[in-house]
Amino acid sequence: MRVSICGLLLCLPLCAALGDIGANEMTKSHPFTVNASVVKGCVLGSGASDTDTFGNLNFGQISSLGSDIHIVSRIGACSVQLRCNPELNVILALSIGNHVTGSITAGRKLQNATSGETLLYQLYQDSNYSILWGDGSNGGMVRTITATGNTQEINVYARLFSSSILPTSGIYSDTVLLTIIY
Template sequence: MTRKFLMILAFCAVMAPVGSARALCVLCSCSASTPGLAFGPYDPTSNSPRDSNATVSINCTGVAALLGTIDIALSPGGSNSIPNRRLIQGADRLTYNIYSDSNYTTLWGDGSGGTTGVSLPFNGLLTYAATVTAYGRIPAHQYVRAGAYTDTVTITVTY
């Protein structure tokens, strides 16, 4: 079963199935939540990228018949391209991305365009809770107007 959760990420924003077996779950319900990525003020003259992270919480209830995985995918957001995610303010665009690792090397997406998802082991219990960290980065030296930039990314939980 696949459930989608819409997230509106405030100012500089905020997971694709991986190859293991999905959990077979009877009468399950899962939800995802996050406060979103908030980068704070961006300085285009800085030589360093602007980084932020957010915790994504997954909560499921139900009866598991088989152990397996819960897979978490992220949509491309408004840019329609995960490798080219953009935060938007009117006509202005600010490039950013979301990674599943603290080294900012693995793009967190839906499995397309060289991206990967996050896969969590399902414990087979009546309740399941897990958290995973999303790492966001805005590259340095993007000269844009001041203001609040946003993007909307959808989290898809597959089990």
């Protein structure tokens, strides 16, 4: 009998532990949500932050303009580099420059700062030099691309028009503003 009482005494604390309903638990668990909201955006250039410049588009040194001169931008020389959210429609618009008013259909102008003389040039979207690149209201069309999420290079095609008049020596320049809308 003694053995059976001892067996009952050892069993009682164990049975009470198995019947616990959690009122005295020392840990609790509860899930929470982690999220991020990605807004549409673009980075100009190929780095982690926006670039200050795309460089210059340069027709080079010329002594006469007996025929048109065609050039294509490249990285560091006016090619537009950008990285935008994938599948984002991005509009690229070019201003008329500093020396034209109204429409660019007759050409943009490079101006000699000393003499005030101008040379006609134009910027295009395509290698056929047929689609004027503007802002949609200045005689040229905007360019729309679909972003891939990777850095994309967009070339600028430029033509310096021939002239029967020999230009005065000096540096001829213009500044065109690129606007990116997304």
